[in-house]
Amino acid sequence: MINxxxxxxxxxxxxxxxxxxxxxxxxxxLASIALALLVGAAFLGLTGNNPWxxxxxxxxxxxxxxxxLSETVVNAIPLLLTGLGVALxxxxxxxxxxxxxQFFMGAFGAGWVALSFPHAPAYLVLPGMLLAxxxxxxxxxxxxxxxxxxxxxxxxxxTLMLNYVAILxxxxxxxxxxRDPHGFNFPLTAQFSQAATLPSLxxxxxxxxxxxxxxxxVAVYIIMKHTTWGYEIRVIGESHQAARYAGINVxxxxxxxxxxxxxxxxxxxxxxxxxxxxxxxxxxSPGYGYTAIIVAWLGKLxxxxxxxxxxxxxxxxxxxYMMESAGLPAATVSILEGAILFFVLAGEMLTRYRxxxxxxxx
Amino acid sequence: MAEILVDMRSITKRFPGILANDAIDFQVERGEIHxxxxxxxxxxxxxxxxxxxxxxxxxxxxxLRGRKASLHSPRQALDHGIGMVHQHFRLVETFTVxxxxxxxTTGGPQLFLNRRKYEGTIAGFAKNYGIDxxxxxxxxxxxxxxxxxxxxxxxxxxxxxxxILDEPTAVLTPQxxxxxxxxxxxxxxxxxxxxxxxxxLQEVMEVADRITVLRKGRxxxxxxxxxxxERMLTGMMVERDLLTVTPPRQHRIGAPVLRLKNASVxxxxxxxxxxxxxxxxxxxxxxxxxxxxxxxxxxLAEAITGLxxxxxxxxxIGNADLTNQGPGRLIRAGVGSIPEDRLGTGLVPGLDIYxxxxxxxxxxxPISRRQIIDRHxxxxxxxxxxxxxxxxxxxxxxxxxLMSGGNLQRLLLAREISxxxxxxxxxxxxxxxxxxxxxxxYRLLTDLCNKGVAILLISEDLDELLSLAxxxxxxxxxxxxxxxxxKEADIExxxxxxxxxxxxxxxx
Numbered sequence: 076m077i078n079x080x081x082x083x084x085x086x087x088x089x090x091x092x093x094x095x096x097x098x099x100x101x102x103x104x105l106a107s108i109a110l111a112l113l114v115g116a117a118f119l120g121l122t123g124n125n126p127w128x129x130x131x132x133x134x135x136x137x138x139x140x141x142x143x144l145s146e147t148v149v150n151a152i153p154l155l156l157t158g159l160g161v162a163l164x165x166x167x168x169x170x171x172x173x174x175x176x177q178f179f180m181g182a183f184g185a186g187w188v189a190l191s192f193p194h195a196p197a198y199l200v201l202p203g204m205l206l207a208x209x210x211x212x213x214x215x216x217x218x219x220x221x222x223x224x225x226x227x228x229x230x231x232x233x234t235l236m237l238n239y240v241a242i243l244x245x246x247x248x249x250x251x252x253x254r255d256p257h258g259f260n261f262p263l264t265a266q267f268s269q270a271a272t273l274p275s276l277x278x279x280x281x282x283x284x285x286x287x288x289x290x291x292x293v294a295v296y297i298i299m300k301h302t303t304w305g306y307e308i309r310v311i312g313e314s315h316q317a318a319r320y321a322g323i324n325v326x327x328x329x330x331x332x333x334x335x336x337x338x339x340x341x342x343x344x345x346x347x348x349x350x351x352x353x354x355x356x357x358x359x360s361p362g363y364g365y366t367a368i369i370v371a372w373l374g375k376l377x378x379x380x381x382x383x384x385x386x387x388x389x390x391x392x393x394x395x396y397m398m399e400s401a402g403l404p405a406a407t408v409s410i411l412e413g414a415i416l417f418f419v420l421a422g423e424m425l426t427r428y429r430x431x432x433x434x435x436x437x
Numbered sequence: 438m439a440e441i442l443v444d445m446r447s448i449t450k451r452f453p454g455i456l457a458n459d460a461i462d463f464q465v466e467r468g469e470i471h472x473x474x475x476x477x478x479x480x481x482x483x484x485x486x487x488x489x490x491x492x493x494x495x496x497x498x499x500x501l502r503g504r505k506a507s508l509h510s511p512r513q514a515l516d517h518g519i520g521m522v523h524q525h526f527r528l529v530e531t532f533t534v535x536x537x538x539x540x541x542t543t544g545g546p547q548l549f550l551n552r553r554k555y556e557g558t559i560a561g562f563a564k565n566y567g568i569d570x571x572x573x574x575x576x577x578x579x580x581x582x583x584x585x586x587x588x589x590x591x592x593x594x595x596x597x598x599x600x601i602l603d604e605p606t607a608v609l610t611p612q613x614x615x616x617x618x619x620x621x622x623x624x625x626x627x628x629x630x631x632x633x634x635x636x637x638l639q640e641v642m643e644v645a646d647r648i649t650v651l652r653k654g655r656x657x658x659x660x661x662x663x664x665x666x667e668r669m670l671t672g673m674m675v676e677r678d679l680l681t682v683t684p685p686r687q688h689r690i691g692a693p694v695l696r697l698k699n700a701s702v703x704x705x706x707x708x709x710x711x712x713x714x715x716x717x718x719x720x721x722x723x724x725x726x727x728x729x730x731x732x733x734x735x736x737l738a739e740a741i742t743g744l745x746x747x748x749x750x751x752x753x754i755g756n757a758d759l760t761n762q763g764p765g766r767l768i769r770a771g772v773g774s775i776p777e778d779r780l781g782t783g784l785v786p787g788l789d790i791y792x793x794x795x796x797x798x799x800x801x802x803p804i805s806r807r808q809i810i811d812r813h814x815x816x817x818x819x820x821x822x823x824x825x826x827x828x829x830x831x832x833x834x835x836x837x838x839l840m841s842g843g844n845l846q847r848l849l850l851a852r853e854i855s856x857x858x859x860x861x862x863x864x865x866x867x868x869x870x871x872x873x874x875x876x877x878x879y880r881l882l883t884d885l886c887n888k889g890v891a892i893l894l895i896s897e898d899l900d901e902l903l904s905l906a907x908x909x910x911x912x913x914x915x916x917x918x919x920x921x922x923x924k925e926a927d928i929e930x931x932x933x934x935x936x937x938x939x940x941x942x943x944x945x
Binding site: 301302303304306307309310313314316317319320321322323 | 742743744763764765766767768774776778781782783784785786787788792795796797799800805808809810812
């Protein structure tokens with residue numbers, strides 16, 4: 076009945092904005108983060124904490140020390156790779172929310188090579204793991220792309236569902252056939268050989284995956300900006316009809332884009348098991364593939380911006396550990412992440428539409 | 438004189454690049470069936486969307502029953518007694534008739550529905566209008582005609598006495614059409630007014646009392662049915678404005694560029710849209726395609742540009758058989774096209790001018806080499822086209838959807854011309870454009886033709902075709918009714934061919 080009351084007195088209309096000044100598109104993500112932090116502060120305040128102190132601890136922990144910074148980068152690497160993968164698909168309006176599953180299949184592919192060739196030298200096993208990791212993620216991306224391209228099956232649902240399949244497949248392996256016989260019955264595979272480990276940087280947990288991720292960002296930028304393929308992706312993302320009119324094969328591009336998109340997430344899975352966990356185990360991802368969606372969106376699908384946002388969200392994850400040691404549940408960070416995405420999407424709406432509220436004169 | 442229920446005064450409604458309604462006056466009286474007749478794009482649906490509260494006019498006033506009204510929503514319009522039956526029904530398929538009729542009514546059942554009580558009332562209510570329905574039937578069990586009657590019933594039950602029906606017979610069988618007209622007559626007898634949106638002349642002559650013809654967003658006249666015949670209405674519907682200026686033509690006609698032999702295609706709704714169409718366009722020639730919109734013009738353009746596969750027949754460009762080779766192959770063979778949907782098909786709305794000028798040849802030298810796009814070549818071309826074709830833009834980096842209709846069309850033509858086509862398919866190239874833009878489009882097309890390009894010009898404007906084209910083919914229900922020489926063509930005969938009354942032997 077509130078609806079009725081409102082309807083009788085006001086009319087609310089959304090009008091498409093024709094153009095958006097550039098400062099607005101920069102201001103909106105920044106304002107959304109600020110508002111999300113305020114919402115988080117209210118939540119922390121209500122649970123009897125001093126929010127500003129906690130934010131201080133988080134920030135100090137993530138960016139204030141050399142160790143914290145190195146850990147921030149460690150978390151930013153998989154976020155950057157999955158974020159780029161998601162962004163590539165989003166550019167074509169393919170809603171690939173299956174980065175998490177593609178990450179796990181990448182980890183599986185890399186793990187399979189590492190465990191199958193425990194005595195191979197680094198110059199063979201690492202490229203092999205990289206290729207297998209990419210292929211694992213790519214095939215997992217391709218799988219939902221086929222029904223999408225041929226029959227128009229909505230990829231949002233299929234990519235999401237395949238996440239669970241991939242995660243449970245890795246679970247099956249580490250609880251079953253791949254479980255380390257000398258592992259005291261823990262759900263872990265045997266540790267990979269030293270040769271199957273990506274070199275670390277400066278004696279921290281930072282690793283050579285950083286260069287893979289940055290190279291991927293440059294590659295995505297070049298593809299989108301300078302190649303005919305990137306041009307096709309942009310045209311398809313804007314209008315399928317115009318693409319067909321220009322002789323662009325839409326179905327082929329759906330397959331190709333999902334292949335590369337999944338492959339990038341697969342690379343993230345490879346980096347993670349090779350450099351960080353050194354084995355397949357349950358907690359190889361704190362949800363990188365899901366956070367990637369927020370990273371890609373907040374970065375407006377721009378590779379350079381996604382690098383910055385990955386570092387920010389990498390810092391968030393490090394901040395979690397700090398908050399946990401301060402006795403706060405890790406879920407607080409999920410609340411903050413959710414709030415940020417919420418405000419970004421709402422802000423996006425405000426830049427694209429103008430809301431008009433008018434009093435009815437009847 | 439009967440009471441004037443609806444009085445729309447000087448209604449103007451603008452969409453980006455298009456003036457959909459241009460100071461239209463429109464009146465409806467109690468007890469009449471008033472047909473709103475016009476081509477697609479003439480502004481019928483826009484005008485009725487304004488009346489039923491979906492759009493707000495940019496200028497003009499609506500007076501209802503002698504009082505000025507402002508309509509902000511369909512619900513407000515309904516409060517004033519105005520209801521619209523859309524082509525796509527708005528019924529809940531899994532609900533029963535009664536549930537659909539009651540849905541959203543005020544003062545009806547609150548939490549619990551006393552089925553039996555309402556079933557009786559609604560069935561009785563329907564019977565007054567000669568509508569015979571089972572109130573317990575679920576919507577998905579009903580035929581299309583029955584669903585339409587439920588839509589009408591829904592509006593009547595809400596107290597609507599001004600009913601707008603949007604192309605109501607498009608989906609009906611002849612039997613259903615007769616029933617519908619009987620119902621409509623019963624309604625006007627009991628004091629309701631009906632507005633019938635249509636472009637079918639026979640129906641208008643059968644059922645309407647008065648007729649308002651819209652043309653290019655303007656009111657081309659309101660007449661009593663008893664004073665007119667089909668031929669006069671056709672004359673009012675199709676464009677008879679004098680052409681602005683037609684640029685001079687050199688008639689140096691060469692070898693055939695396009696040959697379409699006995700071509701058939703299937704339309705979007707799975708029905709045959711073109712039936713055994715044969716035509717050829719020669720170098721330096723303009724072949725006009727006339728017809729009332731929706732008789733296969735779009736499918737013809739799509740077939741020739743490779744977007745729609747031929748189920749039968751052959752498509753030849755020059756001497757090469759390019760039947761079902763796809764749009765990319767036809768673009769490379771030199772087929773340019775100005776599609777009906779300029780922004781969205783011909784141009785990519787969200788991309789800038791740079792990206793739009795390379796849409797057709799981004800894969801080829803000099804625009805790209807080894808998959809890498811040469812930004813310099815792109816910006817050279819964009820700047821050259823913008824200055825040569827006088828495209829007004831403040832910034833080449835802005836998305837093209839911000840440009841005006843005339844500039845969009847110039848940009849689209851500029852791109853197609855820059856590809857040095859052998860054949861250009863132009864669909865309604867001046868629709869919605871102002872005089873200046875129209876002139877420049879005509880000039881560009883004749884220049885092309887004078888340079889030896891073959892042009893297929895699809896248009897609903899007979900005067901345009903008569904003054905620009907060498908020959909005119911008339912399409913009716915996917916078939917060519919005849920191809921006539923433009924110099925000898927009789928506009929009345931063309932009109933009769935457009936409505937399927939006259940068929941010339943193939944040839945010419």
